[in-house]
Each structure stands twice: as structure tokens, then as C-alpha cells.
Amino acid sequence: MKNLTDILSQRISQAMEVATGQNCPDAMVTAAKDVRFGDYQSNGVMALAKKLKTNPRELAQKVIAELQIDDICEGPEIAGPGFINLRLKTDFLAKVLLEINSDTKRLGIEQTEKKETVVVDFSGPNIAKQMHVGHLRSTIIGDCICRLLKFAGHNVIRQNHIGDWGTSLGKVILGLWHMCMDEKRHNNELYYTKELQELKSNIGNKEKLEAIGKRILKLHNEDWLADFEGEKGNGEIYFLPFLKELKGRKENKLWDKIIILYQYVNLLEESVDGMNLKTTIRKKNDGQWEYPQIPYESLSRHITTMLQEIDKIENGQEKEAWELITKISLKSCETIYERLRVNLTSKDECGESFYRNKLASVVEELQDLKLAVESDGAICVFPDKEKFKNKDGEPLPFIIQKSDGAFLYATTDLAAIKYRINELKAERIIYVTDARQKLHFEMLFAVARKAGWASDDIKLEHVTFGSVMGEDGRPFKTRSGENVKLAELLDEAGGRARSVVEEKNPDLPAEQKIKIANAVGIGAIKYADYSNNRTSDYVFSFDRMLAMEGNTAPYMQYAYARVKSIERKAAEKGIDFKTERANCQLNLSEPQELELAKHLARYSEAFEIASADYKCNFITSYLYELAQKFSSFYNACPVVIAEKAQRPTRLLLCDLTARTIQHGLNEFLGISVIEKM
């Protein structure tokens, strides 16, 4: 069914058309800004009067004269410069509400008329790192967008563009090698953990760092030279067998180690940068092995280069290590997704590595099209020399191949656009990333259009969001300045919610307490994020998001739990509330009943605004107002002990409120409701 704004718009627009002869003027109907103006207001007459250069109040009179709306509203009123104020008739409202009530699956929300195939690119964690608070917004906002579009009837394809191919992978592979040498040659003494500590505590102390760097390098070179059989550096003795062995180990333990190893390699390379320490690598050139020396700090980058040619047989070590790391890391991401109730699984994963064999041809095609040129040794496209400029006012390049031959995320993103349009048949592609990447996407889209890979009827959208800040107003970090791990954040929210449950409802069984704490804690984090305007930064505060007062998940969940409590009470008293509700002829009389009923009838309006601009906060605002109106109603209108004439109506209002809250939280935001809290 159409929502009330649309129905009213249509009627008024028609009247405007008859009154002026204009073609389909916009009636601009919105919910009234103030209760004194009625329920809905139309602002369209004033805009039309301006266009026709006529008096808006007189025009409003003419429009009203043509307006046939007495089946829906009390006589419309003209106010101010030319507003048309509308007040719903109670019996019409009742009729609408009963229709919504019987529409159990959709609660009055219509399907779209223009169904599209939409690819949504979101989350995109890096394989080498734990998911941290920086991944939160893309992950949950992306999920909400998918849920909204899916419900609207679109064919939604989720794409988790994971970072499984970049320089950080080279670092983790090198880290695993250190772990191998530690276990196989150095009695499992965790030397890298010790070295990491020492490097950390000597940051800035160049002499000390140089000594440590030299010590590590010496050990490193000895280990590397010891690990071959036949061809030098082939890893036959230690590394390859070690990788096979790791596959049988416990994944989460291994993952914890990988985190440390990554930090170790990262800090080590940072520390020895510019110290002129050299290490030997192996490299195949025209079928012949060569053993050049390279700076120690660029060893992981060299491994990354080998990774780019992972399908060559001589890079078997890298391939094994890469597969192992990817598997373990994704497992840890999936655990987070499950906890967050984000619908991302292995079937949605389509990371950088997926495009690895498509990158060279992206560059070649752009060169053939004469769009890509060489500049300072790199292959670049200059999509719009007037629009995109660098610091010196010169044209800004979109670099698709570095001077060392490596491809970049720009290249991968281009390959992904082609794949999504040609193979996935995308008609709309949505990228959910933070606002800092705006320029990148503007250039990306420009290049894709220029190359003719994305025709004008394909929508390319960059959906941005702001940063998560700490209570000090600076980017949200731990006290020591590290990114806050998502897993720890969820743990803490659950823990805090748990202690509230212990305090408020100590007699519940432990299992149920855990369930409640999870729903409340994780719901609170998600809800707090969704309830802010997507594009602005917001301040992360456990105290605020877990508060029962205000626009929070617990407040909403509480309203739901109250309805369920009423139903339990009714059942105790032997009231057959299901039957009573089912046969209900609505009798809306109390102001709180009317307010609640009117708001319930507006669910689809909130949905439409939210999905049109990917504004999750319109869903939360709507739900919050609903819960507020329900709470007022709850306070003023007893249900179980109500008169026979009132009880069915109130039971129905309760039930529809609960179902709407449940639907909004569960279906669109992935937040669970609970029966008791």
C-alpha cells in the first residue's frame, strides 16, 4: 500500500493541476512540523505560486476548491503564506492501521517499481590486521544499506573487498618466516616478541636501534642460508614443511601470533630504515637465479613483489603462507561479523587477490585507449586536468602502475568495476568508505566513464561517513595510541550490559542474562553509530550508548520488552489477547492512542527517506519517536485492566508497536530484541 504522504501528495497535486493547468506540480507533503498545524502539511502551493507569479494564498484557495479529500481528512485549512494543513480523520487512520497490521511481512512498506542489481562494496578489512574500530562504520553501515535495498526489492550483491594482496601481506609472510626460524632453529624462545619489546622501548634511540638491527640481520642471514636443499633460499628444510605443519594448528592461537609478528616486522623495518643494512634475496631472471643485495627495510616489499607473481611455481613458499594467513584471518573477521549480526560470509568475499590476473590488462587497455601515459616512471591516467590538481596546481594523476611495476588499489578498483558491471551485471555500485577517500573515488569513477567501462546509465556512488572520535574529541584510540580492537570493544559493551542486567534483574537464569547482555551491548554500539548522521564524526561513549534515557538501543529494547511483559500478564489473567486483537475494531479515543496510531502509520515514510539517501539515522529517529510515544501511551493507558471497549484496541497498538520496533531493529539494523530485560 502507498504511504500517507504519497496518497495526500497525489490528491493535492491533482487539485493543483486542475486549478492551474500545470503538469504534475509537486505538492511537497510532509508530516506537520507542529501538532497545531494538524498531521500533515503541504508546502507546494507557495512554490507553484512563485513560479506562476501569483498570490500564494489565493492559489491555495483555488486548490482547496478542487481538492477531494474528505474521505481522508477534516476540511483542509490554509495557513500563513499558503500552507495547506491536513488533519486525518480518525476512522481513516483506523482503516490504514488495520491494513498495516494485517501486512505482517512488510508493515505497509511497498516494493520498488524499478528493481536494480546493486553491488555494495563494504567492510573490506585488511587480512594482516585485526579488525579495529576503523572498520566498524563501513561494516555496519554497508550492512544496513544492503538490508534496506534488499527489502525495497533490489537484487543486492554484497562484496567484501578484502585487502589480501597488499604490502602488509608481505610483512606477515616475513613474520611467519621469523616464527618458523624461532621454532625450528632457536628453541621456540619467541625471540621476535623480545625484539619487538626492545625495539619499542628504544624508539628514537638511533644507536641502540642500529645495534639491535644488526643483531637481528646477522641471525636472519644465517637462518636464511641454512634453509635450502638444492637451490639456495628455497625453504625446503624449514619454511615449507613448517607452513604445512601450521595448517593443523589451532587457528585463534595462531592468529594471535600473527598479530605480533606483523607488528614485529613493521617496527623492525621502520627502525632500520636508512641504516644501510643489506640482506640477500633470490630472484629469477630469464630462468636463472640471481642473488642481489637489497636494503633490509625493503625485504617485505620484495616479498610483496613475489606475491604478485604467486602463481609461478618458484613462489610456492609465498603462496602457501598467503593461503594460510588468509584463511586464519578471515575466520577471525567472520567471528566479528557474526557477533555484529552483519550478513557477510565467505560467499561475499571478493578481495584484491581475486583481481590479480586482471590488472595487467586494465593498464594495457587504458594505454590502448590513449588514456594512460607514462609520467615520472609511473603509468597514469589524467582524468580531468582542470578538476584534479596537485599542490603545485599541476594535473593530478590517477596512478595505475608504479614505477617498480607494481599495481595499486586504483588498478584493482578499476578491474573490480569492470567485473561488477560485466560479470555481476551491476546497474548501481555503492562504495561504503570513509570520506577521506572521496578524491580517489571521484577519479576512479571519472576514469571508468572515460574508458567507457561504466556507461552513463550505471550509477556509481561513494557513500561516505565520518570518523569515530574519543571523548577527548580526537580520533578514537587506546591510551597507548593504538587502534581499538573491535573484538575488545564488543567484549566491553557486553560486559557493561551484563552488569546492568545483574543489577536490575538478578533472578534471571545465567544463560538468559548472557543473551540479554549481548543483545543490549552490541545493539548499543551499532545503534549509537546508526543514530548519528552518517556523514558527521561522532563521539564514542559507552555511558551514553548504554543509557536507558534517550535515543539508544536499550531504550528501544525496553519498550519492546514492556509489550511482551503486558502479554505475559494478560495471559496470566486468562485473557485470550490474540483473539481479541484479531477481531479488533479500532476505537482510538485517548490522545496517546491517537499519537501512537498516527506514528505507526508512518513507518514506510521513514523507510523511504532512509533508503533514498542511505540515511540509517532516519530509521533510528523513527523508532525512537515510536518508543517515546509508546512509553507515553503505556503510562497513560492501562492495557490489561482496560475496559472491554478499549482493551482490544490497546492490545493491537501494543502488538503493532512491538512488531514495528522488532522489524526496524532486526530487519534493517541487525539489532536483536529481547523478551525480558
Added chain:
RNA sequence: GCGCUCGUAGCUCAGUCGGAUAGAGCGCCGGUUUCCUAAACCGGAGGUCGCAGGUUCGAAUCCUGCCGGGCGUACCA
């Protein structure tokens, strides 16, 4: 330098794309419990919408300038 973005109550934030007297929550002040979960409800105080111009019946919203914060601006993602 240039580009993007933000500046709304003491604090945290809305504001449906130009509409009526700018809204919530927290905090503050006051009230409500023999009755369905008071983790609640009801009422009150509190704003020159960064500043200055402009566009028009009408501006927090659009335009211009200025002030202040954030981000981006060639081989990271």
C-alpha cells in the same frame, strides 16, 4: 596554495534538500509508584544556528567574503 567538509542549547547530536514560534537526549530545577518492568513518565529553564553581506513572500538550509576546526592533494589503502 587549491579542493572537500564541518561550525546549531553547558555537553552529545537531529533538522526529510527554501517553509510557520529551530528540535531531541544528557546535565540542571520541579513533579509522578497500593496499577501491565520507575531501566519509565509529566512539566520547566536554557539558542543572535561561527561572523558579515546578498538572493526572496520566507534562509540553520542557497550564493559571496571572512574567522575557526578536520580531511585530502604522484607512486599507502
